[in-house]
Every structure is written in structure tokens, then in C-alpha cells.
Amino acid sequence: MMMSVEEVFTHIEKHRRELAEVCSQLIQRPSAHPEGRTAECVTYIQDYFDQLGIPHEVYRRNEEKPNIVVRVKGTGNKKIMWVGHLDVVPEGTPELWTHPPYGGEITEDGLIWGRGSSDMKGACAAAMVAARVLSALKEVPNSIDFWFTADEEVGGGDGALWLAQERLFDGDVCIIGDGSPGTPESPAIDLGCKGVAGARLRARGRTAHGSRPFLGDNALDKLLKVIPYVKQIADYPLEVPDELEATVAATIEYMMREEFDEDQQNALTRLFNYPSVTLNLLNGGVKTNVVPDYADAYFDIRLTPGSNPVKVRERISALVKAAGEPEVTVEFPRPSKTAGYYDSPNTPFARQLAEVVEKATGNQPIYKLLTGGTDAVRIKQFIDLPCLGFGSSIEAQAHSPNEHNSVELLDMSCKVYAAFPLIYKG
Numbered sequence: 001m002m003m004s005v006e007e008v009f010t011h012i013e014k015h016r017r018e019l020a021e022v023c024s025q026l027i028q029r030p031s032a033h034p035e036g037r038t039a040e041c042v043t044y045i046q047d048y049f050d051q052l053g054i055p056h057e058v059y060r061r062n063e064e065k066p067n068i069v070v071r072v073k074g075t076g077n078k079k080i081m082w083v084g085h086l087d088v089v090p091e092g093t094p095e096l097w098t099h100p101p102y103g104g105e106i107t108e109d110g111l112i113w114g115r116g117s118s119d120m121k122g123a124c125a126a127a128m129v130a131a132r133v134l135s136a137l138k139e140v141p142n143s144i145d146f147w148f149t150a151d152e153e154v155g156g157g158d159g160a161l162w163l164a165q166e167r168l169f170d171g172d173v174c175i176i177g178d179g180s181p182g183t184p185e186s187p188a189i190d191l192g193c194k195g196v197a198g199a200r201l202r203a204r205g206r207t208a209h210g211s212r213p214f215l216g217d218n219a220l221d222k223l224l225k226v227i228p229y230v231k232q233i234a235d236y237p238l239e240v241p242d243e244l245e246a247t248v249a250a251t252i253e254y255m256m257r258e259e260f261d262e263d264q265q266n267a268l269t270r271l272f273n274y275p276s277v278t279l280n281l282l283n284g285g286v287k288t289n290v291v292p293d294y295a296d297a298y299f300d301i302r303l304t305p306g307s308n309p310v311k312v313r314e315r316i317s318a319l320v321k322a323a324g325e326p327e328v329t330v331e332f333p334r335p336s337k338t339a340g341y342y343d344s345p346n347t348p349f350a351r352q353l354a355e356v357v358e359k360a361t362g363n364q365p366i367y368k369l370l371t372g373g374t375d376a377v378r379i380k381q382f383i384d385l386p387c388l389g390f391g392s393s394i395e396a397q398a399h400s401p402n403e404h405n406s407v408e409l410l411d412m413s414c415k416v417y418a419a420f421p422l423i424y425k426g
């Protein structure tokens with residue numbers, strides 16, 4: 001006899017304390033970059049599942065950065081992949097934390113504190129408890145593999161990038177546990193994320209003594225002249241696919257719930273219909289008394305999924321040319337033909353995931369887009385697999401001091417992760 005979705009939900013509610021405890025234990029095991037070691041977290045996960053007799057496998061290319069997969073076998077031939085990462089960003093300035101960043105403190109108001117609580121050891125805890133609840137069932141119609149990866153915060157290197165490249169990941173559809181799912185009152189599913197399209201300017205000139213600058217040719221001056229031209233790309237309208245128009249509007253509305261001043265609100269309304277551009281690196285000069293003969297600048301440019309990065313690059317090249325500085329050249333370190341990724345909201349996968357979220361929360365989810373990337377970028381790069389996001393992070397907590405999460409969100413995502421394999425029909 002199969003357990004009903006409602007029975008699974010009741011079962012998970014009894015595990016709320018465990019959800020918080022597992023999240024806390026993961027926070028207490030260091031996995032912060034620059035080292036980004038996941039070994040201690042992986043050992044904890046191994047022990048957790050060994051005690052329950054649930055099978056798992058460790059995959060590693062780097063001794064200190066293992067990945068682990070926990071497999072729940074279904075009776076049917078469909079397989080769902082869940083992917084989350086164990087590595088976290090550094091804690092930043094310790095004085096800004098009122099709760100110790102690696103203490104994993106659980107407070108009476110149902111909050112769990114520490115680096116990674118929201119990004120994304122909370123979702124990993126929810127996935128672990130979901131695997132435990134599913135394994136206790138007599139029958140699960142679909143198989144689900146829960147992957148816990150390394151290196152997500154640094155581009156996937158020994159984690160999702162390697163696992164995807166080596167085809168160690170496999171499944172029919174993928175749920176990404178990274179990102180914010182909103183709240184139980186207004187939940188949200190992520191259809192995809194924006195893409196990175198950086199541009200680098202290089203300016204060349206001629207050195208001279210700083211006391212006789214007229215003998216030289218100042219590369220920094222030329223670079224500074226061209227920089228505002230590149231920034232004009234922020235006014236270039238992007239072509240957003242028709243099927244994403246409602247999602248773009250819903251995403252902006254969702255993001256507007258936070259407090260923003262007028263300038264920030266204006267930037268937000270443009271966030272998906274125009275490229276975002278920010279000058280993030282500037283290099284030049286060797287000595288205070290030498291006219292520089294070289295300078296460069298790097299712009300982080302983000303594009304809406306489905307828009308055309310080739311056209312954006314052509315436009316940037318034209319803008320640089322219009323600046324009239326032949327010794328300033330532009331190059332594009334990531335010349336991809338597509339921007340980010342998204343999956344259509346009109347697939348059975350998207351509808352069935354929405355159905356589960358509605359069952360778990362009583363509220364119909366919206367679809368939204370993420371501004372930053374996840375492991376799905378690497379999965380899409382190597383494996384053609386539909387990826388939808390349902391995370392467990394409190395909005396705007398990722399990477400911030402005093403990062404925290406709530407048992408309420410962990411409970412919600414755990415229900416979704418456990419119930420989806422029960423209802424997925426493909």
C-alpha cells in the first residue's frame with residue numbers, strides 16, 4: 001500500500017526538529033571557500049544514511065572536495081535528480097555577525113543561524129530528511145537521486161561541472177535546491193537564471209616620466225574615456241521570449257516585495273528587459289611617477305535567458321568603436337550563443353511540480369527567474385535535462401552576514417522534495 005502525499009506531509013511535520021538539527025550539523029562542518037572542502041559534510045551525510053541503511057555513493061576528483069549521492073529506488077523506470085551544494089562562501093567580517101557564523105544556533109523562534117543556512121545547507125537538510133522519509137515507504141513510483149555537490153560557489157569545478165562532464169549525473173528531470181522558494185503563503189518555482197556575458201576593455205599607450213606626461217600616451221585616460229560607452233549597453237532592449245513575459249513580470253513583482261529606494265526600483269523594473277552592466281575590475285598603472293602604457297577593465301553583464309548574446313556583443317563592439325579610441329579594444333571571454341537557461345512553464349514537469357507545491361502549501365506557486373547562476377548551468381551545458389528550481393533559502397539571505405533560515409521553509413521544501421517522486425508522471 002502506497003502512503004498518500006498527505007500522510008508523507010504529516011510524517012515530515014513530526015521531523016521538524018530533525019530538519020533544524022541536520023541543518024545545524026551541516027553548518028558546523030566547515031565547507032567555506034577559498035578552501036571549499038566538503039569532506040566533513042560528506043562524512044556526516046554518510047553516517048546519517050549508514051545508520052538508516054540507505055545506499056549512497058561518493059564521487060570525487062579532488063580528495064578534499066567529495067560529492068555524494070543518496071539513491072531512493074522507485075518501482076517505475078523514471079528517475080528524478082535533486083541537486084544541491086554543500087560548499088559555502090566565506091563568512092566575511094566576523095563583527096557583523098551576532099550569531100557565530102559556524103555555530104548552527106537554533107533559536108526559539110524557529111530560526112537556524114549560520115553561514116550556509118540559506119545557501120544552501122537548509123535545502124540539503126530538507127533533501128536528507130526527504131530521502132529518509134521516502135526510503136521508509138514500501139513503494140515509491142519514481143526513483144530519485146539526491147546529489148550533494150562541491151564547488152558550486154566557484155563555478156562547479158570539482159562538483160557539478162565535473163559530474164556533468166563525466167555523465168555521472170543521470171535522470172529524466174532535475175530539481176535544483178538552490179534559490180529562494182518564496183514563503184508558504186506565496187511560493188515560487190524557478191524556471192531558470194540569467195546568463196553571464198562579460199566584456200573586457202584593453203587600452204594600450206606609451207610610458208613616459210610622470211614629470212613630462214606630454215611625451216607619453218596615457219592608457220588609463222583612454223580607458224576611462226571608453227568605459228561610459230560600454231555602459232550604454234544598459235539601454236539596449238533585450239528580446240525576451242513570449243512564453244517568459246508573464247514570468248518576467250511575476251519575478252519583478254516578487255522582488256519588489258523587499259524594501260527598495262526609487263533608484264533601486266527603477267533598476268529592478270529594467271532587470272530582465274535590458275542587460276545589467278557593472279564595472280567590476282579596473283587595472284592600470286605601475287608606479288606613481290610613470291605614465292601607464294596599459295590598462296584594462298572588466299564588466300559583468302547579465303542577460304535574460306532566451307535573449308541573444310551575439311547581438312549584445314555586436315552592439316558593445318559598435319559602442320567601443322564609436323568612442324573613437326583605436327588603441328582600446330574589447331574582448332568577450334565567454335562568447336556563448338545562449339544566455340543562461342530556462343525551461344518552459346508549459347511542460348508536464350513544470351505543472352506537476354507546481355501541483356506538489358500547491359499541495360504542500362495550500363497556495364499556487366508563481367514561476368520566476370533567478371538573477372544568479374546555479375549548478376543547473378553546468379548540467380545544461382553537458383546534459384540536455386529539464387531543470388526547475390525549488391529551493392529553501394530565505395530571500396536575500398544568501399552570502400549576507402547573520403545568514404539564517406527557518407524551520408518553516410525547511411518543512412515546506414522537504415514536503416515538496418518527498419512528495420514529487422510520488423506524483424511525477426512525466
Ligand SMILES: [Zn+2]
Pocket residue numbers: 085119120152178179
Ligand atoms: Zn547556492
